[in-house]
Amino acid sequence: MSRPHIGFGAFISPLHPPGENPTLQLWRDLELVEWLDELGLDEAWIGEHHSGGWGTIGSPEIFLAAAAERTRQIRLGTGVTSLPYHHPFMVASRIVQLDHQTRGRVMLGVGAGSAPGDAHMLGIDPGEQRRMTAESLEAVLELLAGRGPVTRRTDWFTLRDARLQHRPFRPGGIEVAISSAASPQSMQLAGRHGLSPLSFASPRPGGTAPDLARQWEYAEEAAAAAGRTVRRADWRLVVNVYVGESRRQAMEELREGAAAWMRGYFGDIVGLPVDALGIEPGGEIEALVESGAAIVGSPDEVADGIEQLHKSSGGFGKLLVTGADWASRENTKRSFERLARFVVPQFNGSLEGFETSREWVRENRTEFVTQAIGAFQRAFTDSGAAAPKLPLPVPATPEETS
Incomplete structure (x- = not known):
């Protein structure tokens, strides 16, 4: 059976349950990126969080610099750099330096920032984050283009005759992606500037699944209005995926971690009324699978789920597996190995020659x-x-x- 051509990677926020040595968590995340590189996955994206006790990486750029020294071919992205938290000159300057250190393997993922505690500590009004993101993004893109000095003034940053000393490592520049959850703005910015959209395809507990087909329309409409184009091949979807030997085994391996994530993070930290959603204790993983928030099962079952997501969205270029610490360290690595061995080949065309010969x-x-x-x-x-x-x-x- 012919399946659509899709690339694969990982989106590692990361979110780790509290109580474990945070220093060792950083090393485990580095080890996981090494493992993804060995398995031949295309890319890994690392997030930025500063509060809440679950997100343990405050500077994805520093993490990616270390990951680059441990890996050979995997592309590395900030997933994402929260633009309102930083002066745009520093965002552009840091990513171009990292671009050279990785010899062109780096990608810049940007967004508005999703943790209310982070914005509060920085004195940022949540109602201003989208505006600030749009203003910063324009400045960052202008700096990366390197066509001349940049002068801009807003109520929160100033650029005066600013230019980067480094130019991007490759002539084509640095790929820039913008994260999107449910609102139209990020997809519209992607279309307006010709960026790569990075969409979260999983609904939050108790939420409805995002209308991915409509999300893509927002990008296309904005691109057309700006005289640009967007390509589905550049569209990345982020979703929870776990590959076991069987669905029953996979569900059991995820049961405890999924419950801790749903009740410990979304319930206790974010404040969502998990109990009011009617989800029975111990049945969290079933609820996540049924809602479309996770694709879980044997390799063929996972492949079928990914193909269905591709169909319902209208098509996308890469699927990024969420790193959510639902399973043990060993089982997480086994899941990624099964993904690379048995699922990825069904979508990248590597089996076609063997099937034809057979x-x-x-x-x-x-x-x-x-x-x-x-x-x-x-x-x-x-x-x-x-x-x-x-x-x-x-x-x-x-x-x-x-």
Whole structure:
């Protein structure tokens, strides 16, 4: 069965349950990125959080600099840099330096920031974050373009004859992605500036699934108005995915972690009324799967779920697996390994040549093996020995060749 062509990566916020050594958590996250690189996944995105006790990385750029030294080919992105928290010159300057340190493997993911505690500590009015994001984004893009000095003044940053000393490592520049949850603004900014959209496809507990098809329309409409184009191949969807040997086994491996995430993070920290949603204790993972917030099962079941997401969204270029610490360290690594071994090949075309060759040999096996048996028997008779009797192959059936 032919499936759509999709790339794969990971979106590692990260969110870790409290109570574990935070220093070791950082090293475990670095180890996970190393593992993704060994498995051949395309990219890893690392988030920025400063409060709440679950998000443990405050500077994705510092983390990615260390990850770059441990990896060979995986692309590395900030997932995301919260633009209202930083002066745009520093955002642009840091990412271009990282671009050179990684020899062009870095991507800049940007957003408004999602943690209310972070904005509060920085004295930022949540109602101003989207405006600030749009203003900063324009400045960052202008600086990265490097076409001349940038002068801009807003009520929260000033640029005066600003220009970067470094230029991006590659002539094509640095890929810039913008995160989108449910509101139209981020998709509209992606379209207006020709950026790569990065959408969260999983609903929050108790929420409705985002209308991904409509989200893409926002980007297309804004792109058309600005005289730009957006490509579905550049659209990334972020979703919880876990690959087990079977769905039953996978659900059991996730049960405790999913409950801690839903009740400990969204219930206790974010304040969502999880109990009022009618989710029974111990049934959190079932609720997440049923709502579409997670794709869980055997490799083929996960592949079917991803294909269904591709169909319902209208099509996207890459799927990013959320790193949410639902499973143990060992099981998380096994899930990614099963993803890379059994799911990714169904979407990247790497099996097509093998399938074609297998079918070709099966369809022609009578001719091939008969010739081989004849040559083998002639070797005996040419030497004056009695040739052994060997069974001829059974012709391929229509069912085998269909």
